Amino acid sequence: MKRVDDFRLHFGKQELVPIVIGGMGVDISNAELALEAARLGGIGHISDAMVQTVSDRHFDTRFVSDKLKLYKHNVASSDKSSVQFCLTALEEATRNHVGRTMEAKRGDGMIFINCMEKLTMGAPRDTLRMRLTAALDAGIDGITLSAGLHLGSFALIEDHPRFRTAKLGIIVSSSRALGMFLRKNARLNRLPDFIVVEGPLAGGHLGFGLDWAKYDLHTIVTEVLAYLKTEHLDIPVIAAGGIFTGSDATAFLEQGAAAVQLATRFTVTRECGLPDKVKQEYFKASEDDIEVNTLSPTGYPMRMLKGSPGIGAGIRPNCEAYGYLLDAKGNCSYIDAYNREVALHPDAKKISVKDKTCLCTHMRNFDIWTCGQYTWRLKDTTQRLPDDTYQLLSAEHVFHDYQFSIDQKIMLPD
Ligand SMILES: Cc1cc2nc3c(=O)[nH]c(=O)nc-3n(C[C@H](O)[C@H](O)[C@H](O)COP(=O)(O)O)c2cc1C
Secondary structure, three states, X not given: OOOHHHOOEXXXXXXXXXXXXXXXXXXXXXXXXXXXXXXXXOEEEEEOOOHHHHHHHHXXXXXXXXXXXXXXXXXXXXXXXXXXXXXHHHHHHHHHHHHHHHHOOOOOOEEEEEEEOOOOOXXXXXXXXXXXXXXXXXXXXXXXXEOOXXXXXXXXXXXXXXXXOOEEEEEEOOHHHHHHHHHHHHHHOOOOOEEEEEXXXXXXXXXXXXXXXXXXXXXXXXXXXXXXXXXXXXXXEEEEOOXXXXXXXXXXXXXXXXXXXXXXXXXXXXXXXXOHHHHHHHHHOOHHHEEEEOXXXXXXXXXXXXXXXXXXXXXXXXXXXOOOOOOOOOOOHHHHHHHHHHHHOOOOOOOOOOOOOOHHHHHHOOOOOEOOXXXXXXXXXXXXXXXXXXXXXXXXXXXXXXXXXXXXXXXOOO
């Protein structure tokens, strides 16, 4: 019987354990978690979501308060078109986050950064170009382009000296999306180094509609592998979404995937950036506590725990401090939903917005508990302690469980 450790992910001459810890913003897949994956010979992701906030939290910078100071006069206005990111601040924050993570890297693995296209930041092209360039400058091993089709993202960095040597990959949820990406980028003569195929059971934003349950990762991986074969393309495919045990992972590797990308099981590790109290909520969750909804202003369905404190909160939009989801015209669907509720309840001291959430504020504060579909199984991966809490795991423990286990077994901690 095979196990994950019988396989290796090959990037040119480099051989890696075929385990990737997926990007989880905002700072959920933090440097500590990514560094463990690299130390153990796999691939870890940091995320560049809300990187200025992340830099403030770890490096004593003041990007958020400086930006808020600059736009304070606009806080009560519903027109956010004047709110812009300072590109040099964005560059510095990215360099802090990436540079210090890479300095701390040990072992034979790699560290990638997850860049979501849907973080349009008031000026989609300029800010994304700066995020990608600064990450490459700061020495990131690779970039995973996510949450969006990224049809023009490669072109934004085609002049960068590391454009052809850094590992660049994309996340897709269908062979159709992959075909679109490849056709659009054909003129660059630069294929992606890897393709993450993310199915409907993943955490975070989904590349599916509310009919996600009709889709299945094995089928999509088969379609993507067949598509690559017809096109005579040899690009490693990384399967993601709902891979909960070492045996699940092995099945994808036997099917032809080059690696697996995992996230949910690492949310309850000590290294993971979620506060410990939130990790306990993940452990406690039952299947009924998990939903896919349309609360995210990005327009993509998102999976989360129904008990997330950010659901139904009616806070004033915080775009002057954050503003990561503002489009090129300064719009965000949360602003519209908030203004509608204020107009409907002019005398209310506190309002509730039910259909959208201020994702920047709530993700920053860990108040939207996004999670994979199998979060309800996390309680079976650990021990219950005498005080009724669940024992947190080490990232190494979970990584090795995926790497070495067989027979659908899950190794419990001592
Ligand atoms: C808490 C959490 C946050 C996530 N955030 C992101 C993100 O910011 N960007 C992204 O591309 N994927 C995100 N994902 C998806 C993961 O990177 C990964 O592909 C997927 O969840 C793997 O499935 P699994 O969680 O069932 O193992 C997130 C997943 C979780 C659980």
